[in-house]
Each structure stands twice: as structure tokens, then as C-alpha cells.
Amino acid sequence: MSKIEGGYEWFHSEIGLRSLVFDLLKEHQFVEYVGEILVEAGEIEECTRCSYQARGLKVDGYYYDSDTGRLYLIAALWKDENEEAKARVTKKEIEDTFSRCLNFFNRSRANLSEKIEIANEAHDLARLIQECRNEILSTTIILITDGFAERRPAEFQTVNGIDIKKIIWDMKRILDFIKNGEREAITIDFGEEGKVPCLYKTNESGVYTSYLAFISGNLLAELYSQWGTRLLEMNLRVFLSARGKVNKGIRETIIKEPSMFCAYNNGITVSARNINFVKADGDSGYLRGATDFQIVNGGQTVASLYHAKRRQKADLSNILVPMKLISITKEEDINTLVQRISEYSNTQNKISMSDLAANERPHQKLHELSKRMQAPDPTGGSRISYWFYERARGSYEETRRLEAKTSAQEKAYDAAYPKSQRFDKGLFGKVWNSYLRKPYVVSLGAQKCFAKFNWWLKEQEYELEPFFKQTVALLILWRDAERIVRKQEFKGYRHNIMTYTLAWLFELTQSRMDLEKIWREQKTENAVLVAIEEMCQIVEAHIKDTNQNVTEWCKKEECWRTLLEKEYTLPDGILACFMDEGSKDQRYDSRTCDERKAEEFCKDKGSKAWIELFTWAKQRNFLTGKARSQCFNMGNFLDRGREPSMALSDSCRKTWQAAELLGWRWEDNQVHRNEAKASQITELADSADNSKIRNQILGLAEKGGIISLVMLLKSIEDKDDYTRCIAAEGLGKYSDPAAVNALINSLKDASSAVRKQSALALGGVGGIRSRPYLIDALKDEDRSVRKAAKKSLSKINRSR
Numbered sequence: 001m002s003k004i005e006g007g008y009e010w011f012h013s014e015i016g017l018r019s020l021v022f023d024l025l026k027e028h029q030f031v032e033y034v035g036e037i038l039v040e041a042g043e044i045e046e047c048t049r050c051s052y053q054a055r056g057l058k059v060d061g062y063y064y065d066s067d068t069g070r071l072y073l074i075a076a077l078w079k080d081e082n083e084e085a086k087a088r089v090t091k092k093e094i095e096d097t098f099s100r101c102l103n104f105f106n107r108s109r110a111n112l113s114e115k116i117e118i119a120n121e122a123h124d125l126a127r128l129i130q131e132c133r134n135e136i137l138s139t140t141i142i143l144i145t146d147g148f149a150e151r152r153p154a155e156f157q158t159v160n161g162i163d164i165k166k167i168i169w170d171m172k173r174i175l176d177f178i179k180n181g182e183r184e185a186i187t188i189d190f191g192e193e194g195k196v197p198c199l200y201k202t203n204e205s206g207v208y209t210s211y212l213a214f215i216s217g218n219l220l221a222e223l224y225s226q227w228g229t230r231l232l233e234m235n236l237r238v239f240l241s242a243r244g245k246v247n248k249g250i251r252e253t254i255i256k257e258p259s260m261f262c263a264y265n266n267g268i269t270v271s272a273r274n275i276n277f278v279k280a281d282g283d284s285g286y287l288r289g290a291t292d293f294q295i296v297n298g299g300q301t302v303a304s305l306y307h308a309k310r311r312q313k314a315d316l317s318n319i320l321v322p323m324k325l326i327s328i329t330k331e332e333d334i335n336t337l338v339q340r341i342s343e344y345s346n347t348q349n350k351i352s353m354s355d356l357a358a359n360e361r362p363h364q365k366l367h368e369l370s371k372r373m374q375a376p377d378p379t380g381g382s383r384i385s386y387w388f389y390e391r392a393r394g395s396y397e398e399t400r401r402l403e404a405k406t407s408a409q410e411k412a413y414d415a416a417y418p419k420s421q422r423f424d425k426g427l428f429g430k431v432w433n434s435y436l437r438k439p440y441v442v443s444l445g446a447q448k449c450f451a452k453f454n455w456w457l458k459e460q461e462y463e464l465e466p467f468f469k470q471t472v473a474l475l476i477l478w479r480d481a482e483r484i485v486r487k488q489e490f491k492g493y494r495h496n497i498m499t500y501t502l503a504w505l506f507e508l509t510q511s512r513m514d515l516e517k518i519w520r521e522q523k524t525e526n527a528v529l530v531a532i533e534e535m536c537q538i539v540e541a542h543i544k545d546t547n548q549n550v551t552e553w554c555k556k557e558e559c560w561r562t563l564l565e566k567e568y569t570l571p572d573g574i575l576a577c578f579m580d581e582g583s584k585d586q587r588y589d590s591r592t593c594d595e596r597k598a599e600e601f602c603k604d605k606g607s608k609a610w611i612e613l614f615t616w617a618k619q620r621n622f623l624t625g626k627a628r629s630q631c632f633n634m635g636n637f638l639d640r641g642r643e644p645s646m647a648l649s650d651s652c653r654k655t656w657q658a659a660e661l662l663g664w665r666w667e668d669n670q671v672h673r674n675e676a677k678a679s680q681i682t683e684l685a686d687s688a689d690n691s692k693i694r695n696q697i698l699g700l701a702e703k704g705g706i707i708s709l710v711m712l713l714k715s716i717e718d719k720d721d722y723t724r725c726i727a728a729e730g731l732g733k734y735s736d737p738a739a740v741n742a743l744i745n746s747l748k749d750a751s752s753a754v755r756k757q758s759a760l761a762l763g764g765v766g767g768i769r770s771r772p773y774l775i776d777a778l779k780d781e782d783r784s785v786r787k788a789a790k791k792s793l794s795k796i797n798r799s800r
Contacts, residue, residue: 007175007178007179008084008087008171010397011171011174011178012082012146014033015029015030015033015146017419018033022486023483023487026078026080027051027060027076027078027080028051030144030146031047031049031051031060031061031076031144032047032049034076034144034169034174035047035049035061035074036426036446037169037174037177037178038074038142038169039445039446039447040447042230043072043142043167043169044063044142045063045229045445045447045448046063046444046445046446046448047061047062047074047445048061048062048063048121048125048551049061049121050062050120050125050492051076052104052116052120052122053100056099056100056103057100057103057104057112058097058100058101058104059073059101059104059125060074060075060076061076062074062125063445064132064136065228065229067303068137068228068229068306068307069135069136069138069307069310069311070136070137070138070139070140071105071132071136071138071139071140072139072140073101073104073139073140073141073142074141074142074144075098075100075141075144076143076145077089077093077094077097077143077144077145077146078145078146079145079146079147080146081146081147084148087146087147087171088147088149089145089147089149089170094143094149094168097143098141098143098166101143102141102159102164104126105129105141106159106160108125108127108129108130109129109130109133109160110130111130112126113126113127117491119492120491120492121491121492121550121551124492124550124551128552131549136162137162137163137307137310137311138162138165138225138228139162139163139164139165140164140165140166141164141165141166141167142167142168142169143167143168143169144169144174145168145169145170145171146171146174147170147171148170148171148172149168152168154166154167155167163225165226179394185273185291185292186230186231186291186293186294187289187291188223188289188290189288190215190219190289190290195278195286195287195288196213196214196215196287197284197286198211198212198213198285198287198325199211199213199283199284200212200277200283200285201283206329207328207329208326208327208329209275209326209327209329210324211275211277211287211325211326211327212322212323212324212325213287213323214262214320214321214323215268215321215323216316216317216319216321217258217261217305217317217319217320217321218309218316218317220268220301220305220306220321221302221305221309221316223293224303225306225310231293231294231295231299232294232295232302249264250265250301250304251304251307251308253265254304254305254308254312254314254316255308255312255314256775257775257778258314258315258316258318258319259318260778260790261319261321262320262322263794264793264797265301265321265322266298266301266322267301267321267322267324268295268297268298268301268302268322268323268324269295269296269297269298269323269326270293270294270295270296270324270325270326271292271294271296271325271326271327271328272290272291272292272294272325272326272327273290273291273292273327273328274291274292275287275325276288276289276290287325290325290327298321301321305321363389363391363425365464366391366464366467366468367389367395369389369464369468370386370387370389370468371388371399372386373386373387374386375387375519376519376520376521376522377522378521378523384416385415385416385417385418385421386416386417386421387421387422387468387472387475388417388422389423389424389428390422390423390424390425391424391425396417396419396422399417400413400414400417423475425450426446426449426450427475427478428453428471429442429449429450429451429452429453430442430446430499431471431474431477431478432453432457432471432474433449433452433499434474434498434499434502434503434506435474435502435503435506435511435588436588436590437503437506437507437560437590438452438503438560438590439496439499439500439502439503439554439560440554440555440556440560441453442495442499443495443496443499443551443554443555444555455592456590456591456592459592459593460588466516469519470516470519473515473516473518474515476518476522476523476524477518477524477528478498478502480524480528480529480532481498481501481502481532481536482494484529484532484533484536485497485501485536488533488536488537488540490536490540493540493543493544493550493554496543496550496551496554497536497539497540497543500539500542500543500554500559500560500563501532501535501536502532503560504535504563504564504568505528505531505532508568508570509574509578511588512578513577513578514577514578517577525574525576526573527571527573527574527576527577528574528577530573531574534568534571535568538566538568539563542562542563543559557645557646557647558645591646594650595646595649595650598646598649598650598652599644599646599649601649601653602634602638602644602648602649602652603638603644605656605666606638607634607635607636607637607638607639608635609635609666610632610634610635610638610652611631611635612666613631613656614628614629614631614632616659617631617659617664622659622662623655623658623659623662627651627658630648630651630655631652631655631656633648634648634649634652661767661768662767662768662769663737663740663767663768663769708730709731709736709738709739712727712730712731712734712739713727713731713738713739715727715730716728716731716743716754721751721754724746724749724751724754725753725754725757728743728746728754728757728758728761729757729761731743731761731765732757732761732762732764733764733765734765735765735767739765740762740765740766740769740770743758743761743762743765743766744758744762744766744770744773746758747759747773747774747776747777752780752782752784755780755782755785756784756788757788759774759777759788759789759791759792760788760791760792762774762792763788763791763792763793763795764792766792766796767796768796770792770796771793771796774789774792774793774796775793777789
């Protein structure tokens with residue numbers, strides 16, 4: 001038997017076993033299993049199964065990235081043949097499957113949702129496509145099959161202005177990934193005529209070579225169009241925040257000042273292998289291409305270029321982006337060095353690679369412990385079994401191959417490590433985030449769920465063995481809940497129902513459920529099962545009671561908070577499942593250190609401060625409407641003694657910091673004092689005598705103090721050009737709001753000399769608040785004014 005045949009047989013055996021355990025059709029289990037592989041392979045961030053077919057229509061799963069406007073549709077071609085020879089996929093079958101999925105997409109843009117039963121998850125997908133038809137920029141159709149297809153490149157076409165990409169994951173590709181765990185490398189060609197001029201230098205130790213170049217905005221937008229967020233897989237900060245989000249400042253520069261893009265933007269940092277480089281003179285040459293092209297810093301720059309071109313039809317022909325490309329000599333050094341490059345480049349939010357993969361402590365220790373820590377025999381006998389933590393896909397089968405050489409050994413291994421007691425990092429994250437009462441995080445999808453859990457895990461102090469026992473107890477609860485929920489025959493959203501039900505159960509029991517007892521008995525008490533069965537009915541009705549897309553609604557903390565307002569009385573017998581009063585507390589703080597700091601930051605400011613910030617920003621039309629509304633909500637929550645959500649706390653802290661860059665200051669009633677002071681200064685200036693001031697103007701700036709400021713404010717309105725010019729120079733020594741306001745107004749002065757001096761002065765005292773006005777000054781008819789504005793903008797950008 002060939003390796004492919006052996007793998008094919010194993011794969012169908014795995015699908016058959018899972019379909020029995022989870023009570024699913026084989027085709028549906030195939031979609032869920034391969035969906036997990038697609039997530040791990042980086043094709044999509046999560047997979048929601050929604051199997052639907054009608055005449056000329058078919059879809060089996062989807063993922064929509066609202067940040068990038070990318071829709072991913074999955075269509076399954078299930079052969080279910082026992083022999084490899086019979087599992088060949090014909091070209092006609094492939095084209096028919098692609099066509100039916102594309103028809104589903106096109107029909108959904110109209111009104112297909114009205115013809116699909118509301119309880120079917122495909123109804124949500126069709127409605128999502130209809131509601132977002134103007135936001136969807138590209139659609140990728142992924143055909144998955146348990147058959148064997150001829151290798152073919154991805155196909156591209158444009159339908160009604162939407163980029164359509166078609167790719168195939170056949171049995172060979174699936175088995176190759178399961179075995180090797182390697183993602184398809186991104187290979188690109190550079191620039192027009194296939195070359196980009198650059199400078200290069202290899203460091204003294206020969207560890208890496210750096211290439212410095214300017215890459216066109218059009219090329220970066222095209223790369224992002226083709227590869228999407230896969231370009232950013234090693235950009236750690238981008239992954240955990242919002243991958244591919246558009247930066248407003250970058251977008252404004254692209255649209256309004258494309259010629260200034262290189263001056264304002266820090267560029268991108270790229271890691272790549274197999275550089276196709278042609279040497280020229282000295283340390284110069286040409287880049288022709290590269291393999292494994294990964295943007296480790298500058299993800300927002302690339303995403304913003306793409307969106308500006310697609311959404312605003314921006315012309316990128318004059319935009320050049322600085323690029324530092326690093327090629328690491330030894331392959332074994334790549335992960336470590338790229339991690340450091342990304343961390344040091346992204347200093348705003350440093351994280352490590354363990355946020356993306358379970359390849360560091362404590363996962364290694366938990367994996368080793370799982371292989372030697374015997375689970376109790378629930379019958380009271382001497383049966384030996386273990387709960388195997390498969391921290392990397394395929395490690396279970398690999399361990400089996402290494403330790404079981406004969407059929408007898410294979411049987412012994414399967415008895416000791418039953419597949420029903422195997423769990424991976426995705427399930428690890430789901431059960432713990434449910435226990436931490438974060439069902440909205442579980443609903444984000446496997447990768448984000450695990451990343452957020454892992455971030456929390458690294459900050460905890462715990463004993464390894466008790467923690468592992470608690471994990472197994474939570475796995476037992478999860479699987480019992482899964483069995484109960486599947487029996488209810490709900491029409492979709494089972495994973496959402498399960499995590500919300502368990503999180504609600506843990507909330508109502510105040511995490512007092514005896515997990516140690518569940519570990520000892522390897523089962524869940526009947527009273528708990530009754531509670532789960534009753535509660536999941538309430539949860540199912542709750543998550544569907546919305547006008548939003550149900551899947552998206554479940555990702556919001558508001559969905560969880562509104563569930564907590566529901567009433568449910570736990571069964572009487574459940575008290576027997578609780579820990580004794582004197583037992584060690586097994587509760588954990590569900591917040592990460594950063595989340596705790598954000599909440600404390602917002603509470604320390606107090607309700608009055610947030611209402612004042614809302615008023616201050618609204619009067620000046622600063623910040624976004626959403627940010628101002630969040631400040632108001634924060635003030636409202638604190639005023640009523642309510643706990644703000646983690647998401648609101650994080651957003652408000654960032655808004656406060658952004659407001660400070662715009663001139664916001666708060667010390668109890670400091671805002672009112674500043675406003676009153678600025679008003680009083682202006683009134684004093686209005687009453688001052690111009691004829692007396694003009695004679696003293698040269699010495700005012702050097703004297704300093706409130707009187708000098710008043711006189712300078714009066715002087716900048718003098719009818720004499722020279723006086724106004726000197727006054728502008730003097731006001732450049734005051735950071736007072738009244739001085740900044742006067743200088744901003746003087747950017748419209750009739751005299752070019754006054755405009756120039758005001759622009760220069762704002763570079764020292766205007767801060768971020770003056771930036772929009774200086775940008776407008778770049779269009780001034782006088783060259784010296786434009787030059788002064790550019791100089792001040794550069795100064796402000798460096799100080800940010």
C-alpha cells in the first residue's frame with residue numbers, strides 16, 4: 001500500500017469515527033474537519049459550516065472578513081470512495097461545483113435569503129451577502145474534496161466589479177498539510193519589467209542580508225489583492241488586533257497627498273527567502289523576486305493602499321513605499337529572528353509567537369504531562385488511559401507511529417490513548433474561554449480564541465497537574481454539552497449555543513462546580529446535564545433573537561451581557577456537584593493584565609471626566625462619532641455604578657490617549673479652567689491699546705508671561721504686516737490654546753510672510769491638533785509658506 005493510499009484510508013476512517021461521535025453526516029463532518037485545516041493553513045481565519053444545496057446552487061461553509069471586505073465560500077465535493085482509483089475528480093465535476101457556488105453568491109446578492117429557511121445557517125450567509133454587497137471587494141471560492149484532482153493554479157476573474165478567486169484543496173493537498181503542517185509559500189515577482197533597484201548589505205556574521213528599496217503602491221495593492229492577510233501571518237501585532245484594518249491617516253495621505261506618502265510613512269519591513277537578486281555596481285542591484293514573502297511590520301500601510309485603490313479609486317501611480325527586506329541565511333534561525341524583528345518593529349503591542357502557535361511553554365509541559373498522567377478508571381477497575389494533548393496537528397498519529405511498531409502495540413496504544421480522549425489547542429482554548437465566561441471570544445473562531453486564551457494563560461500562576469485535571473474536567477463537560485445540544489436538533493449555531501450555555505452555567509454556579517470530582521469520576525453529574533439541557537433551549541432562543549447576523553451577534557460582548565439578564569433557576573440537586581465551602585478556590589480572573597489595566601484606567605478617571613471628554617470632542621468635531629459615543633457610554637456606566645465591558649474599556653483608553661494628542665487635558669475641572677483662561681486672555685487682548693503695543697512688540701516674546709501673551713494676541717491682528725509677522729514668531733513660544741488658535745487663524749492671513757511665520761511657529765507648539773491646518777497650507781500659493789508647512793509637519797510627525 002502506498003503512503004497516499006494509507007493516508008486516504010486513514011482519513012476516511014477518521015471522518016467516519018468523528019461523524020459517529022458527533023452524530024453528523026460524513027460530508028458535514030468532512031466540511032468541519034477540513035475547515036479546521038484551512039484555518040490552520042492560513043486560508044481563512046474561521047469556518048462556519050452552513051451546508052446548503054438546491055438546483056444549480058451549493059455552499060458548505062464561509063468566512064467573512066469585514067475589515068478587508070473579503071468573503072470566503074467553501075464548496076464540498078464529497079466522493080466517499082473506498083479506493084483511491086475511484087476517487088478521481090473530473091474537470092466537469094470541478095467546474096460544476098465552482099459554478100454552483102458562484103451562483104449561490106450571485107443569487108444571494110439579490111434576494112436568495114428570502115427563499116431559505118430562517119433556521120438554516122445558509123440564510124444568515126445569504127442575508128450577509130445581500131447586506132454587504134457594496135462592501136464585499138473580493139470572493140474566494142475554496143473547493144474541498146476527498147477525491148484527487150489534477151494540480152492547477154488559482155483562477156482569477158472579475159464578476160460585477162468583484163474579484164473572484166478559485167482554489168482547490170484535494171485529498172493529496174489535505175494529506176500533505178496534515179503530514180508536514182507547512183503552508184503554501186508566497187512567491188512573487190517584483191515591479192515593472194520584473195526588477196526593483198535596491199541597495200544591499202550582508203551583516204558581518206553572515207546571519208542575514210538586508211535589501212533597501214522603494215516598492216510601488218500599485219504592486220503592494222496587487223499583492224494584497226492576491227494574497228490578503230496571508231501576507232501578514234508573521235506580523236504579530238496585526239494578527240491579535242484587527243488584521244488588515246485601514247488607518248485613517250494613511251488613507252487621507254493616499255487620497256489627498258500621494259506625493260507626500262513617502263515622507264509621512266515609515267514603510268514596510270519584510271522577511272523572505274530565496275531572493276532572486278541581480279548584482280550591479282558596488283552595493284547596488286535589482287530585486288527580481290522572492291519566496292515566502294512576509295510583511296512583519298507595515299500591515300496597515302499595505303491594507304490601506306489596497307482599500308484606497310478599491311473603495312476610493314485612488315491613483316497609486318505616484319506612491320512609492322520604503323521597503324526593508326531581510327533574508328535570513330539559515331532556515332533554522334528564521335522563526336526566532338523574524339519573531340524578534342516583528343516584536344522590535346511593533347513596539348506598540350509586543351507579543352510572542354506563542355500567541356499564534358502552541359510551540360512554547362506551558363504547552364510543551366502540558367503535552368508531556370498528558371502522555372504520562374493516568375486518568376482514573378470510572379469503573380473503579382485498573383484500566384489505564386490518558387488524555388492526549390495534541391498541541392501540533394498530527395502529533396497524535398506521529399507518536400502512534402513511533403511507539404507502536406506492531407499490530408499488537410497499535411491496539412495497546414489505541415486503548416491507552418483513545419481518540420475520544422484526544423484534544424487539540426483549538427478545543428483547549430474553547431473550553432477555558434467558556435469557563436472564563438468569554439463565550440463571545442470562543443465565537444470569534446479557533447485561531448483568535450486560542451490566541452486570546454494563550455495570552456491569558458502566560459500570565460497565570462498555577463500548578464501544572466491540578467490545571468491539567470481541571471482542563472480534562474472542562475473537556476468532559478464540553479463533550480457532554482455537545483452531545484446534549486446535538487440531540488436538540490437545533491438548526492445550526494451549535495458551537496455558539498454550547499459555549500454560551502456552559503459560560504452561563506459557570507456564571508450561575510460562580511465557578512463552584514467541583515472539577516476535581518469530574519476528573520476523578522470521568523463523568524458529569526446528572527443534575528448538571530439536566531441544567532445544560534434546559535439552559536441550551538433558552539440560549540438558542542436568545543442568540544437568534546436579533547436582527548443581526550446570528551454568527552456576528554454571538555461575537556459581541558453585548559450578546560453575553562444581555563443573556564445574563566435572563567432568569568433561570570438551577571436544579572435542586574446541583575448543589576451536590578459544588579465544592580465544599582472550605583475547598584481551595586478554583587476561580588480565575590478572566591482578564592489579562594492589559595484588560596485589568598484598561599478597566600482600572602477608565603474607572604480612575606471617573607464618570608465626570610468621560611462626559612467632559614465627550615463634550616470637549618463634540619464641540620471641536622474631534623475623534624470619530626463612535627469614539628465620542630463610547631466616551632459618553634463609559635461615563636454613563638460609571639455614573640450608574642455599572643461595570644464597563646472589557647471591549648469598551650480598551651476602546652475608551654485608546655480614545656483618551658488619542659484625545660491627549662489633540663490637546664485634551666483633564667485634572668478634575670481642568671478643561672473648564674483652560675477654556676476660561678483662553679477666553680479671559682482673548683478678552684484682555686481685545687481691550688489692549690494697539691498703538692502702545694506696536695512700540696513694544698520686539699521685546700514681548702522674550703519677556704514671557706500672561707501680559708506678553710495678551711499683547712502678542714492683539715498684535716497678530718494689527719494692520720501692519722511686519723507687526724503681525726513678529727507677533728506670530730512670538731506666539732510660537734507659547735503652547736497656550738489661545739496662542740495656537742491665533743496661529744491657526746493666521747494661516748489665512750493676507751500676507752505670505754505672516755502665513756509663513758505662523759506655519760513655522762505651529763511646528764513647535766501646535767502639536768497634532770494643527771496638523772490638518774498645516775496640511776491645507778501645503779496647497780498655499782506661496783512657495784515659502786508651503787515649505788514652512790512641510791517643515792512643521794515633519795517636526796510634528798517625528799514627535800508623535
